[in-house]
Amino acid sequence: MSYIDVSGLSFGYTKDSLLFNNIALSFNLGEQVAIIGQNGSGKTTFVKLLNGMLKPQRGRIKISGESIIDKSIADIATKVGFVFQNPNQMLFTNTVEKELALSLLRLKIGKKEQDSRINEMLSFFNLEQYRTTHPRNLSRGEKQKLALATVLIREPQAIILDEPFSGIDFKQRENLTNYIRILSEEGKLIILITHNIDSILENCSRVIALDEGKITYDLPINDFLMDETNLSKIGLLPTNYLKMLYKLRDIGLPREIYRKKDLIEYFKQNLEL
Numbered sequence: 001m002s003y004i005d006v007s008g009l010s011f012g013y014t015k016d017s018l019l020f021n022n023i024a025l026s027f028n029l030g031e032q033v034a035i036i037g038q039n040g041s042g043k044t045t046f047v048k049l050l051n052g053m054l055k056p057q058r059g060r061i062k063i064s065g066e067s068i069i070d071k072s073i074a075d076i077a078t079k080v081g082f083v084f085q086n087p088n089q090m091l092f093t094n095t096v097e098k099e100l101a102l103s104l105l106r107l108k109i110g111k112k113e114q115d116s117r118i119n120e121m122l123s124f125f126n127l128e129q130y131r132t133t134h135p136r137n138l139s140r141g142e143k144q145k146l147a148l149a150t151v152l153i154r155e156p157q158a159i160i161l162d163e164p165f166s167g168i169d170f171k172q173r174e175n176l177t178n179y180i181r182i183l184s185e186e187g188k189l190i191i192l193i194t195h196n197i198d199s200i201l202e203n204c205s206r207v208i209a210l211d212e213g214k215i216t217y218d219l220p221i222n223d224f225l226m227d228e229t230n231l232s233k234i235g236l237l238p239t240n241y242l243k244m245l246y247k248l249r250d251i252g253l254p255r256e257i258y259r260k261k262d263l264i265e266y267f268k269q270n271l272e273l
């Protein structure tokens with residue numbers, strides 16, 4: 001059974017024009033899925049349908065075997081964690097610590113377990129010194145980390161991140177990539193919406209492309225990389241890293257090597273560095 005199962009999904013912001021028409025998609029635990037597409041292709045709308053912020057006109061969405069039709073956003077959030085494009089939309093209280101405690105409110109866990117989870121998150125995200133700081137006084141990257149912590153603290157099986165790489169610096173991006181890897185290794189389902197194609201190579205096992213609400217393709221990462229035109233098909237441009245990868249493939253780089261770490265290892269061995 002898939003952890004998230006969407007079938008016959010239709011949705012439009014207005015009655016006479018449907019953005020999604022009869023979409024079917026399923027997602028399993030342990031997968032790292034990228035959803036890509038131009039601005040306005042429907043990525044965020046799809047996520048809002050999954051978390052109950054929007055209701056489909058037709059179709060069914062099941063999470064962990066149960067329809068979400070009559071579930072509240074807060075109920076759904078215990079099964080799937082959502083990290084939105086703008087962390088400001090996710091922060092409500094006047095201290096970092098309270099923000100984390102608020103996230104745990106709906107979980108039936110004791111005070112001791114609550115404190116231990118809060119401490120664990122503060123230390124994991126290096127936010128201990130901001131325990132009593134107002135979230136609005138955090139930097140953009142720190143807000144992003146706090147927003148992610150408020151989701152992870154509930155220990156959901158699936159996490160959906162909408163543009164988590166925007167507005168954060170290189171170092172934070174590396175950190176976030178590492179967190180995503182740790183979560184993947186724990187067997188969680190990760191759905192990553194991003195325009196950052198290089199981060200998809202590092203983080204994802206499957207790529208879904210949306211174009212004006214239609215699924216253009218849904219491919220394992222290896223198959224996605226096999227066809228150089230896959231990005232241009234949906235109006236996106238290859239990154240310099242990807243261009244370099246294709247050039248290296250032309251001169252014999254094995255297909256299974258596409259992550260930066262593996263590429264460096266390959267060069268070390270083959271160039272006897």
Ligand SMILES: Nc1ncnc2c1ncn2[C@@H]1O[C@H](COP(=O)(O)OP(=O)(O)OP(=O)(O)O)[C@@H](O)[C@H]1O
Pocket residue numbers: 013019037038039040041042043044045046
């Ligand atoms: N609240 C809304 N009311 C009406 N139309 C909307 C609303 N939100 C989004 N849309 C429209 O729905 C379409 C899909 O938007 P959506 O935000 O899902 O795209 P996206 O793929 O997330 O884009 P981006 O890459 O810019 O984040 C767009 O045409 C957008 O203008």
Ligand SMILES: [Mg+2]
Pocket residue numbers: 043044045085162
């Ligand atoms: Mg969006």
